[in-house]
Amino acid sequence: MFLITCPFCGEREQSEFKAGGEAHIIRPKQPTELSDDEWAEYLFMRKNIKGVQLERWNHANGCRKWFNAVRDTNNDEIKAIYKMGEKPPSI
Amino acid sequence: MLKNLRVKTSKFIDETTNVSFKFNGKTYYGFKGDTLASALLSNDVHLVGRSFKYHRPRGIMTAGSEEPNAIVQTNDNSAFTEPNVRATEIEIYDGLEASSQNCWPNVDFDIGGINNFLSPLLPAGFYYKTFMWPASFWEKYEYVIRHSAGLGKSPTEPDPDIYDHRYIHCDVLVIGAGITGIMAAKTAAKNNLKTLLLDEKTELGGSTIYQNSDFIKINDQSTSTWLENEITELEKLDNLEIKTRTSVAAYHGYNYLLARENLTDHLSKDDAKNKVRQRLLKIRAKKVIVATGSLERPMVFNNNDRPGIMLSSAIKKYADYYGVATGQKNIFFTNNDTAYESAISLSNKGIKVEAIVDIRENSNSEFTKEAENLGIKIYKNHTVVDTHGYKKLNKISIMELSKDGQSFTNSNKTILDCDCLGMAGGWTPAVHLFTQSGGKLKFRDQDQVFIPNKYPSDQISIGSCNGDFELDEIIKNTSKSLREFLNINQTDFDNLDTKCPKDKIVRNIWLLPSDEVIGKTKPFVDYQNDATANDIKLALREGFRSIEHVKRYTTTGMGTDQGKLGNMHALGIIADTTGIKVGELGTTTFRPPYTPLTFGTMVGRNVGEYFDAFRRTPMNDWHIENKAEFENVGQWKRAWYYPKNDETMHDAVQRESKAARDGAGILDASTLGKIDIQGTDASEFLNRVYTNAWSKLAIGKCRYGLMLNEDGMVYDDGVTTRLDENHYIMTTTTGGAANVLSKLEDYLQTEWPELDVYLSSVTDHYATASVCGPNSKKILNKIIPDLDLSDENFPHMSFKNAKIDNIKCRVMRISFTGEHTYEINVQANFGKSLWEMCMEAGEEFKITPYGTETMHLLRAEKGFIIVGQDTDGTMTPIDLQMDWIVSKKKYDFIGKRSLYRSDTMKEDRKQLVGLITDNPSEVLEEGAQIVANTNATPVEMLGHVTSSYYSPNLNKSIALAVVRGGKNMMGQKLIIAMENKNINVTIVDPVFFDKENVRLNA
């Protein structure tokens, strides 16, 4: 079980958090104008990266805040944490 | 004949305290401090068990957790019994009972021993090649295989013992309290670091604590004396916690470790009573120092498994620590100096050592010289080629090795009498925990060991688990490592004067030759699983090349000892056979736990009622007092129905349902999720999360909403009330509350951070009583007399703030039953009073409490859906015939786009309909499938029954169902295809009762 540093609460056990999947998939502002393919792309298609991935986490059993993490999915090492709305740090 | 083989008093054994125990039904005596193994050996009991496959007689091979053979069943009580306990680990206590496993009728005469004679037919993987004819017979073969496999027996009654968990956070965790562990713990603790020292044994000090060799000294003291003083000093240190009988089981990432602390297994049943048996320590350490030592290697040669064949280090421990002679005619068989050290130690205690068989051509250390001086016959350049004695070793045959170590210089065979053979095959660093943590190993050719190479976290390995085997290098390297790792200038151990023999020669031969045809020999690699070198060679011959393949095909290393002894030999034999170097083969993965862990320890206190939290409403006590039956809904316990006298569930529900419509009913609705929504953008937020429009909802009004997933499927529903301009309270389903809040927070924080909206869960803050029925108004009037309940002032789908005796409450006039209904919400701690007040006020109107079952029935009469029962994650609002709630005007809401995909727009999707049965008294089974034609195979299923009841208010059976294209099939006949009959039904409108909604205002 890895440790995650919540930007609001500090370092906590991963089990306090809920994973939210790939980050920076922005919900289309005008969904009705997308084709079925484009909508499916938003809805279901994922990079599912093996390596360094930008992803969303929620401190579900804590402050309930969402934030982003940079994590290496090969070994679950968290490289950086950044808040929602912030640009990902370059790793 | 009972012999006492106790040779010398030992300070680790309390010889004043006799302990009596039973083994295989016979009473024996040992001393306090003995393990079952040492006590049995002191009584000259060597035959302890039978092997897994061939049922060969087996004895005690080691003195620790690596024991493959001496595993026993303890206790014959069906609740306390425990299988596969290592005799080398269990400390004896008065009343201990243990017995041999995997043998019938007994360990002396085991029918399964016939497998040993059939062994030519049972090579590795034989079961993959046979038992295939006739095809239908596999289960019969399997029955026999299963009953001859397995080791001990599972308990058959629940475990009465208590287990516990503890979280520990420390600066430094030291694993292993041998000499280097003691050095590390002392150094860390003295440098102000919060330190935890763990060791699986009873005593601190590892093997050094009984090391009294004249040839190995620290500061001119024997190493045991020196270490004892260190331990005395160590125990005085403040910020150090020491735990013995504590085995580290798993080393996970981020320095998270699990250890099992054994608290009562060494105590008698009376002493252990009401105490925690085992505790799982969940450790987060900033730094970890692994000092787990090393394991002695056996030697792989023909028939190397008989009772009486042991590790040389174990023989030494039994003599030096337990004061037990494991044999009277001892011979050692070695490829290094360890055996000499053991032999000298034994001789000094007066235990006869007949000979040392050494595969090396020469060795000239002080140890060898001393052994010669003691008159021990040394057979250099010799190997054991066979052993004799079925249930106990009595002879060995030795021959002289050729230069290459693969054959012999001549055919002369010497037979030596021998009742105990000590194997000394070198040492394997215990790198299991290191590799579990993700560490990478490297192979050191000179002495053929894997040692840590790359640390994945803040940790080091020290001592022999890091490949340092000689005292001087251990001390030097450990103090250096500690200085670097802890970032300190000095340790207490930087300038010790150490003395130990030098110039040690090792000759490693993974598989020793035999004069027999190899196919006839049994050189065991994995003792417990009966995997031999021949099995490994067979696997290679058949094309299994990877070590993982060989391991799985031969089952090498898959026993309860996890191959602690034999894995290196398996690798070595593969390397020798294939010509690939051991270092290039790589090791198999060491999977946690290091030593097996009881499920009880893993679970701790989370058993029985603590398995999962209960959530109970404030009215719960009333429900219990009134004999309610309960239903689990998520974590909640909800009142299901209230049987009166000896009513059946059906009768109770019929009565409650009728009463609610005819007079008055009351439901505990406290479990519904409640989310408080505030902020200037609250209306806009609701617009986006619900399918219908919210901006125009007047203050004080309520509205039903349907929430979708982004894929367009119904996710949750509930009534939301506008309390104020920027303040709403949303209700959700009971089971969905937490997920809805989480989903709303997700959108709010990540997609729409621009919205000024705040969400709080207030489910637990309010208790809710829902009073329904034609008399509900009168009852409410009695409780809150000053509230104007006229339809003009307080119409359906509206809300009022009110007070009951100065206690604020929120009253919603909303209905899930179709009756005139008030939902009264009060602060949770007044919930029970509110309920009782309603009951009292309603008494004259025959108010009837009803549970969830009646609620379900009443809403089904009205055709109201229950999300999760009438929907299953594949239903859109259109499928539910709830087009009216889907705003066409709104630009967007969660899930809107998905409603316009080709599949979700299809006309013949499954749609919600009502069903009535031809026979009005026949109630359909929920989940039953609906078909049009039963003749085709497979039968085409059109849908299924989602909700079904006998309606006492309509006096007939009603059901809700989803049916393909059902929307356009009103009045059509379909069939419910049951296993033994077909039931004829007709599709009808899902609203069965009071279609005009007149009762809402009755």
Add this chain to the structure above:
Amino acid sequence: MKNKYSIFSLIKNAFSYHENWGKAWKDPVPKKEYDAVIIGGGGHGLATAYYLAKKHNMKNIAVVEKGWIGGGNTGRNTTIIRSNYLWDASAGLYDHALKLWEGLSQEINYNVMFSQRGVMNLAHNLQDIRDLKRRTHANRLNGIDAVYLSTEEVKKFCPIINTSPNIRYPVLGGTLQRRAGTARHDAVAWGYARGADEMGVDIIQNCEVKGIKRNGDEVEGIETTKGFIKTKKVGVVAAGHSSVLANMAGLRLPLESKPLQALVSEPVKPIIDTVVMSNAVHAYVSQSDKGELVIGAGTDDYVSYSQKGSHDIVEGTLNAILELYPIFSRMRMLRQWGGIVDICPDASPIISKTTVKGLYFNCGWGTGGFKATPGSGDLFAHTIANDEPHKLNAAFNLNRFVSGDLVDEHGAAAVAH
């Protein structure tokens, strides 16, 4: 047939001390070109190759495997086989597989130890009952054996389950599929490998795919650590690593790869003679022929390729095991491990063509792929050979994520495994 396995060949070889057994499969150097290449030497990939050779007469084919065959989820799963799925499409797929299991040992002359000891699914709340009954009715009408059991019948079939009404989540009923059961996982990979090898399929181990070469919308070949291999048809069956391979071809898949853990106890004499699964109280358990209790844990919720999951998941699983089987408290966990499972949003697999001609994917099996191995291989072979899905896997296409025509075994409350 080389080296036919039987009791007679075993006896014969015993006389020569088993020194004359031939290789179960060769260890060839990859050719420059194949008619088709299967990426992934797990059970599904090897089965695909086997059926391509056997039923579609495609003999010039190869299976390339990054590590050793059967080393991924094939060798890491809890070996449960059943076909009692809710939806018609799933029922068709999994029962096709189950029927193949029933004759598999004889078909490939390798004892895969398919043991039809039955699989029970337990109900712990009223909605579980509805869902299990719904599924049982659907199974029956689809020709799949399944019966609904009362609590008493559950107890009778598996007496060690704690069916006391006083436990936290009492057992309210269950279902039983008697044809379901378990098999020996390694044997499936090895048996198919041996069978495929015999028909001329090249099984190339320690060969990692580094790239999928496209010429416009067509596949040209694959780059591997053993060089470029030319081929017009590539079937990817790489489980947890499917997305990695899709990315090589410039595709995205609706998958997330997550850790799934399992554990075994020390072996004991027979104590549980069937497979019991519980979805609400997340626990499933069976006993291997060797005597180990085989216990499946759940998935973590984050993407990971580390083959390690969190301890909480394992602990939670054992909590559930002791809730249902308090007699196992003194049993000991012997080994625990993790695998990487690729999960689709609807918890159903993908056996499909792609937008790239000649590139096929077989993935998304999530936590339950083992049971489908023979069926998956057979149908994928059909899809590759004919460039067209079989009717049994037509529903499991990639386009369903666009049209919305999902096969939602997830939402439909079928059990997850």
